[in-house]
Amino acid sequence: MAKVAIIGAGFAGQTAALYLGDALGAEHEITVINRLKDFSYVPSWVWVGIGRMPVEKTLFPLKPVYDRFGVRFVHGRATEVRVDERAVVVERDGSGTTTVAYDHLIVATGPRLDFEGTEGLGPEAGYSQSICTGPHAVRARDAYLEEVARMEKGERRRFVIGTGHPGATCQGAAFEYITNVHKDLVRRGVRDKADLLWLSNEQALGDFGVRGVSVRRKGRTLTSEDFITAVFKEYGIGSQVRTGVLGLTEDTIAWEDFEGQKGETGFDFSMLIPRFLGQPLAFTGKDGEDVSADILAPNGLVKVDATYGLPYDELIKQPDAWPRVYQNPAHPEIFAAGIAFAPPGPISVPHTTPNGTAIAAAPPRTGMVSGIIGRVVALNVIDLVKTGIMTHGERMTEMYAACIASMGDSLWDGSAAVIMIYPVVPDHQRYPNDEGRDLFVTHMEMGLAGAWMKRMIQTTFMHKLRGRPGWRFIPE
Numbered sequence: 001m002a003k004v005a006i007i008g009a010g011f012a013g014q015t016a017a018l019y020l021g022d023a024l025g026a027e028h029e030i031t032v033i034n035r036l037k038d039f040s041y042v043p044s045w046v047w048v049g050i051g052r053m054p055v056e057k058t059l060f061p062l063k064p065v066y067d068r069f070g071v072r073f074v075h076g077r078a079t080e081v082r083v084d085e086r087a088v089v090v091e092r093d094g095s096g097t098t099t100v101a102y103d104h105l106i107v108a109t110g111p112r113l114d115f116e117g118t119e120g121l122g123p124e125a126g127y128s129q130s131i132c133t134g135p136h137a138v139r140a141r142d143a144y145l146e147e148v149a150r151m152e153k154g155e156r157r158r159f160v161i162g163t164g165h166p167g168a169t170c171q172g173a174a175f176e177y178i179t180n181v182h183k184d185l186v187r188r189g190v191r192d193k194a195d196l197l198w199l200s201n202e203q204a205l206g207d208f209g210v211r212g213v214s215v216r217r218k219g220r221t222l223t224s225e226d227f228i229t230a231v232f233k234e235y236g237i238g239s240q241v242r243t244g245v246l247g248l249t250e251d252t253i254a255w256e257d258f259e260g261q262k263g264e265t266g267f268d269f270s271m272l273i274p275r276f277l278g279q280p281l282a283f284t285g286k287d288g289e290d291v292s293a294d295i296l297a298p299n300g301l302v303k304v305d306a307t308y309g310l311p312y313d314e315l316i317k318q319p320d321a322w323p324r325v326y327q328n329p330a331h332p333e334i335f336a337a338g339i340a341f342a343p344p345g346p347i348s349v350p351h352t353t354p355n356g357t358a359i360a361a362a363p364p365r366t367g368m369v370s371g372i373i374g375r376v377v378a379l380n381v382i383d384l385v386k387t388g389i390m391t392h393g394e395r396m397t398e399m400y401a402a403c404i405a406s407m408g409d410s411l412w413d414g415s416a417a418v419i420m421i422y423p424v425v426p427d428h429q430r431y432p433n434d435e436g437r438d439l440f441v442t443h444m445e446m447g448l449a450g451a452w453m454k455r456m457i458q459t460t461f462m463h464k465l466r467g468r469p470g471w472r473f474i475p476e
């Protein structure tokens with residue numbers, strides 16, 4: 001009997017758990033270890049953060065799903081992986097520790113939110129809000145509604161939304177938040193009392209950490225920069241890109257821009273995405289020695305079958321530098337999926353200021369990308385258990401992604417930007433244009449239909465990730 005352990009039940013781990021449970025659950029031991037007892041549908045926290053959706057609507061309990069799929073659930077926090085013993089040590093809430101043995105391990109722990117990486121950042125020890133966890137989104141909502149109440153009394157308030165570290169990623173989530181804040185303030189009749197500023201480490205508006213998107217329309221090239229510039233103009237949102245946030249005080253954000261100029265921006269409310277690092281997880285050898293250098297990149301993410309260390313100019317010429325099977329070379333029994341795997345470098349052009357500050361948007365790994373990687377890894381583990389030979393693989397230079405960015409949740413006057421992008425990471429060998437992408441497939445649209453799609457996606461994804469009938473036919 002094979003033993004497969006999955007740490008983390010987000011988009012990547014949950015997708016992997018369903019495929020593994022379905023294929024092997026009856027005869028083999030599949031175990032999911034997750035800190036929370038519920039699955040969290042992260043994308044809808046954008047709406048939680050403005051009070052348009054209760055957080056409970058973004059959650060469902062994991063155990064009943066696993067019971068149907070023959071998957072064992074351990075509710076707790078994995079703290080250590082004993083690589084020689086092939087066992088994961090788990091701290092269970094209030095009931096001590098336990099160990100989970102494995103033949104194959106999938107690390108799908110998502111990001112550690114590195115608020116400590118920027119002084120004064122974050123809702124717990126700092127001055128900014130976050131929508132990156134359910135409790136953070138609830139807290140952001142409460143702070144936001146306080147601002148609304150002040151504006152209703154006639155006060156003018158300043159909102160700054162974007163990225164909170166020069167190396168942050170996930171600009172898409174912050175973009176959704178600022179546009180939803182705009183729409184919500186309009187709905188509440190206080191938009192004229194608010195100044196909204198987009199502050200980000202992107203090279204240009206609409207970069208989103210993927211080097212932007214270009215599409216051909218009626219013989220013309222339209223870029224995501226044109227697109228987002230037009231949206232911000234229509235919504236009256238100011239913007240400052242090419243800027244790395246260095247620190248916050250109670251009411252001021254200190255920053256440095258691409259040219260090395262330093263400055264400060266005042267705020268009443270800010271929501272800034274922190275840098276993402278790997279979750280703290282110790283990897284130890286047979287005498288308890290630290291072997292994490294074999295497994296983790298310096299940012300704490302799991303090293304896989306990528307080519308690391310290439311300068312950016314080389315990396316963009318080598319699509320095969322991006323991993324295909326997400327397997328750790330030193331320990332082939334360990335895989336990583338979703339945000340937990342270490343990419344070989346950025347997708348957007350990195351920049352270093354004259355002062356030596358690296359301002360480089362890290363590559364985003366969205367829910368869809370995380371789910372696809374979860375599936376690829378699960379199918380390969382199934383192969384290994386059944387035949388010993390892996391037959392699946394998909395690099396981010398071969399991967400298609402659809403992204404629907406909510407710009408107002410209302411099904412009557414809401415909107416969303418629908419962005420289809422192929423491949424996610426440009427491949428200049430197959431697509432020798434400036435973008436390195438298939439300009440026929442890559443596409444951008446905006447409109448009310450997108451708001452309906454965004455809502456439908458939550459329903460269909462929650463259906464899929466609950467493993468309900470037809471789950472396999474709903475693509476990641």
Ligand SMILES: Cc1cc2nc3c(=O)[nH]c(=O)nc-3n(C[C@H](O)[C@H](O)[C@H](O)COP(=O)(O)OP(=O)(O)OC[C@H]3O[C@@H](n4cnc5c(N)ncnc54)[C@H](O)[C@@H]3O)c2cc1C
Binds near residue numbers: 044132337
């Ligand atoms: C506000 C917001 C909006 C977003 N909107 C979109 C969107 O519209 N579309 C899109 O495609 N993507 C979106 N994303 C990105 C998407 O949410 C992520 O790509 C996705 O959640 C990554 O999945 P994951 O499985 O890698 O990690 P996660 O979703 O972070 O899941 C990791 C899981 O592992 C658990 N875990 C971590 N450490 C341990 C441990 N030591 N022991 C046990 N369990 C552990 C965590 O509790 C968590 O349940 C958004 C992100 C944010 C923050």
